[in-house]
Amino acid sequence: MIDKIIEFTKGKMNSDSSHGFDHVLRVVKFCEIIGKNENAEMEILIPAAYLHDIARPLEEKDESIDHAKVGSQMAFEFLKTIGYPHAEEISYAISAHRFSKGLIPQTVEAKILQDADKLDAMGAMGIYRTIAYSVLNNRSFEETIAHFENKILKLKDLMYTKTAKKMAEKRYAIVFEFVQSLKEDITYH
Template sequence: MQQDLAHDLNHVLRVVKSAKALCAKEGACLEVVLPAAYLHDCFSFPKNHPDRARSSHIAAEKAVEFLASIGYPSEYFEAIHHAIVAHSFSANIKPETVEAQIVQDADRLDALGAIGIARCIQVSSGLGVGLYDAVDPFSEDRELNDRQYTIDHFYTKLFKLKDKMNTRSAIEEAEKRTNYMKQYLKQLGSEI
């Protein structure tokens, strides 16, 4: 199954980097956060797949199977499984531990800022979605439709992520990255 370019190894490495930083700031268990961050997207249906919301459940099962096969301490499996299942936006599962909150926050931070803009465009391009509506690019007189216009996705999902962060450290970073994205749209508006 071909993975979209926005969920490649570089995405995983950025999520791991953010998760490590959040783990240190929030005093969480690295033995849970690190494997969950590395393996959070070890399986994923495409964005437009009808079973998309099940991706994190399948990834969590595969991750625990892999960790068991390499002799990783089993006392962490339940927490790792939960962190992977709960990281997914589409699964809509509340993270019950600080470790799960961190993995979810780290993954969501990667949808914001400069990298978030690039990833949004990558995903939309892969799905054949246009950048913006030529008549009403910022949806002032039409309903938002992120299946038709990439810029609409900023409003339907991405700008809402800062209010869905769990940890104080992630909230602060999400605010910075969201402000950057708003500046990008302001610049885009001046160019179109």
């Protein structure tokens, strides 16, 4: 059934460089690593990872849409149509994956999904995604640096699981060094 979930996800995603299917695959990989170490129910976690951003393209067209909330409903309805068990738990994990809304996930699978999504915003890939997003949205240097400092560099301290906390350390160091170097380069102007 995971093949059906992957096909459904691919049909919903944009090829956008910061939240495309490649992002989904990285989140799935992080969930596999963290889930095994944190004793998660993988039949809940992995489908939730694949489906977590299916409503992102809708939010990009209409900012009043919360992709986590709408995506959780879309996932629930889809999973019911294919007879996949755990539709409710998967839907919940998706609804709680967006840390910027201040939701505190209540299940281990929801915590891992949120951690995995945050990990992909960090490290070298996080730098790439932030810059790609900044270019697409015409953000200035100052706005991009502020985004790194006010959001990305704070993610390390927002991890729920021990495994993700450990993984976040290295990724944080990469971003920290990049931001410091970027700020130094800017001061030479």
